Amino acid sequence: MKKSVRRILILNLSILIIIISTVSTAVNVENIKLETKEASVYKLLIITPQEYAKILQPLVEHKNSVGVSTKLVTLNEVYDRMFWYGRDEPEKIKYFIKNAVEQWGIKYVMLVGDYKKIPVRYVYNADNNTFFPEPRFISELYYADIYDKNRSFSSWDTNNNGRYGEWFGEEAEDKNIDLYPDVYVGRLACRNTHEVKTLVNKIITYETKTHGSEWFHRFVVIAGDTYPASLNPNWTGYEGEENTVKAIQNMTGFEVIKLWTSDGTFKGRKDVVKALNFGCGFVYFDGHGSPMSWATHPPNDADTWVRGLETYSMWRLHNGYKLPVCIVSGCHNSEFDVTPLNLLDHPKESLNLRFDFIPECWSWKLVSKPFGGAIATIGCTGLGMTKEDKQSFEGASDYLDPRFFYQYGTNHTNILGEVWGKAITDYLNKYPINWNTPAAGDSAIDAKTVQQWVLLGDPSLKIGGYEKTQ
Numbered sequence: 332m333k334k335s336v337r338r339i340l341i342l343n344l345s346i347l348i349i350i351i352s353t354v355s356t357a358v359n360v361e362n363i364k365l366e367t368k369e370a371s372v373y374k375l376l377i378i379t380p381q382e383y384a385k386i387l388q389p390l391v392e393h394k395n396s397v398g399v400s401t402k403l404v405t406l407n408e409v410y411d412r413m414f415w416y417g418r419d420e421p422e423k424i425k426y427f428i429k430n431a432v433e434q435w436g437i438k439y440v441m442l443v444g445d446y447k448k449i450p451v452r453y454v455y456n457a458d459n460n461t462f463f464p465e466p467r468f469i470s471e472l473y474y475a476d477i478y479d480k481n482r483s484f485s486s487w488d489t490n491n492n493g494r495y496g497e498w499f500g501e502e503a504e505d506k507n508i509d510l511y512p513d514v515y516v517g518r519l520a521c522r523n524t525h526e527v528k529t530l531v532n533k534i535i536t537y538e539t540k541t542h543g544s545e546w547f548h549r550f551v552v553i554a555g556d557t558y559p560a561s562l563n564p565n566w567t568g569y570e571g572e573e574n575t576v577k578a579i580q581n582m583t584g585f586e587v588i589k590l591w592t593s594d595g596t597f598k599g600r601k602d603v604v605k606a607l608n609f610g611c612g613f614v615y616f617d618g619h620g621s622p623m624s625w626a627t628h629p630p631n632d633a634d635t636w637v638r639g640l641e642t643y644s645m646w647r648l649h650n651g652y653k654l655p656v657c658i659v660s661g662c663h664n665s666e667f668d669v670t671p672l673n674l675l676d677h678p679k680e681s682l683n684l685r686f687d688f689i690p691e692c693w694s695w696k697l698v699s700k701p702f703g704g705a706i707a708t709i710g711c712t713g714l715g716m717t718k719e720d721k722q723s724f725e726g727a728s729d730y731l732d733p734r735f736f737y738q739y740g741t742n743h744t745n746i747l748g749e750v751w752g753k754a755i756t757d758y759l760n761k762y763p764i765n766w767n768t769p770a771a772g773d774s775a776i777d778a779k780t781v782q783q784w785v786l787l788g789d790p791s792l793k794i795g796g797y798e799k800t801q
Contacts, residue, residue: 372435373400373401373436374400375438375439375790376401376437377404378405378406378427378443379404379444379449380406381405382524383443383444386527387403387443389535390534393534393535393538393539397538399439399791418493421452424450425473425484428440428477429477429484432513438514438791439514439517439746439748440790441517441518441789441791442471442516443519445695446520446668448521449518451469451471453495454468454469454495454496454782455497455499456496456498457775458714468713469666469667469713470712472510472512472781473487473782474514474516475752476508476509476511477514478509478513480507480509485508487505487508489506489508490504498770499770500769502766503775506767508778510782511756512752516748516790517707517751517787517792518785518788519787519788519789520667520699520787526699529700529701532701533654534706536652537654537792537796538792538793538796540652541654541795542796544653546609546611547610547612547795549586549587549609549610550579550582550585550586550587551588551606552587552590552617553575553590553597553602553606553618553627554574554575554590554616554617555569555597555627555628555629555637556571556572556630556631556632557569557570557571557617558570559628559630559631559632561633570717570719571617571627572591574617574660575589578733579736581733581740582736583740598637600640604640604647608650614656614658615657615659615732616657616661618639618660620660620661620662620693620710620711620715621661621662621663621685622669622685622687623689623693624638624641624693625661640693640697642696648700648703649702650703654704656706656709657694657705658732658735660715660717660732661710662711662714662715663687663711663714664693664694664708664710665693666711666712666713667691667692670687670690671690674688694710694785694787695787698788706788707787707788708786708787708788709784710784711785715728716776716779716780717729718730722773723773726773730761731755731781737754737757738753746790747789747791748792750794758781762777
């Protein structure tokens with residue numbers, strides 16, 4: 332017997348009547364209204380678990396006071412409002428962001444909570460690495476790429492099999508994903524209320540106290556010979572140092588502090604700690620990484636590691652509120668779903684290769700450190716791709732990371748999330764994706780390069796802080 336069911340959903344001040352027929356239970360997401368009387372008045376959307384909402388109120392008030400109109404929504408509210416939409420929790424969040432963009436004018440999205448608190452989207456773009464198999468990795472770009480090229484909702488699952496961004500055969504299984512960010516997304520991967528309080532304090536202090544500070548105009552670069560020619564005669568030059576030169580060329584007006592293995596200015600951890608404790612506005616690490624550490628090589632010496640900074644040595648950082656924006660080039664530095672439980676899942680690999688058994692990854696440890704560390708980090712959630720991984724021998728992180736400094740220093744973009752998003756846009760314009768090519772080919776690597784590049788920090792952050800008002 333056919334029936335029609337009427338349900339009335341009250342979404343704050345909006346009343347939405349949805350008619351569900353037996354012909355189709357699908358509801359047009361365009362009809363969801365999010366407090367329509369407040370349409371197009373917010374710039375920043377904060378999505379958080381209920382337990383963090385009260386602690387975040389000072390940050391909401393601060394953002395409103397500096398002209399960044401802010402709306403905080405709890406995760407339960409998101410799921411309630413998107414009850415009929417999305418196959419899983421990440422897709423419900425993405426649908427909510429889509430409606431917030433269209434009805435509130437949202438430009439920045441801050442996710443507050445680690446991967447257990449705010450779910451992540453895993454992408455299955457296989458790079459066919461036999462030494463370090465990586466069938467999937469986190470992509471926060473999923474939440475930022477709202478639309479496809481036709482301005483329809485982009486699911487990242489075009490073959491509808493529940494696995495997102497698949498690319499493992501002779502061509503991509505999920506084709507024609509747009510990848511261009513339509514909104515600027517960053518995550519505070521807070522595991523507890525203490526970390527939320529720390530980040531609220533760091534962000535407010537940074538934006539109100541940094542402007543005009545001498546320390547901000549220092550730029551620290553740390554690099555060496557990422558791929559020594561002793562491993563491959565085609566790997567000439569000192570790749571990491573060459574990339575830092577590209578970055579430096581865009582940072583006119585900054586005092587550059589170079590820590591390079593080639594000239595002996597970078598010999599180990601002490602050099603890094605000293606430079607960061609001195610204070611700087613930006614720091615750029617270019618080399619090798621893991622969730623636990625970052626390091627590189629001296630010239631033409633693949634057997635020697637020059638270690639820069641580890642999670643267990645970050646206690647040495649005492650830079651207070653002289654907080655840099657950190658760009659880190661290396662594998663897995665921003666893999667924020669690490670957990671000691673990985674020792675049970677894959678004990679041998681976790682201890683000897685992955686180092687994913689620690690409670691927090693390198694990038695988040697640097698950001699969450701009280702009274703020091705960094706204000707934000709941008710890095711890879713998976714295996715970092717470089718030009719050495721591509722047949723064309725160009726692009727990957729060797730283009731993307733320096734592009735951050737182009738957007739800030741040359742293009743004068745000074746909101747952190749916009750710098751992140753515009754660098755990704757530049758990359759996709761330079762290396763458009765051909766979805767009809769094999770997995771682990773150049774286009775698949777280009778896609779992974781941007782998919783895994785995550786901002787752990789406030790996407791609405793005013794780099795250098797706001798000018799003090801009289």
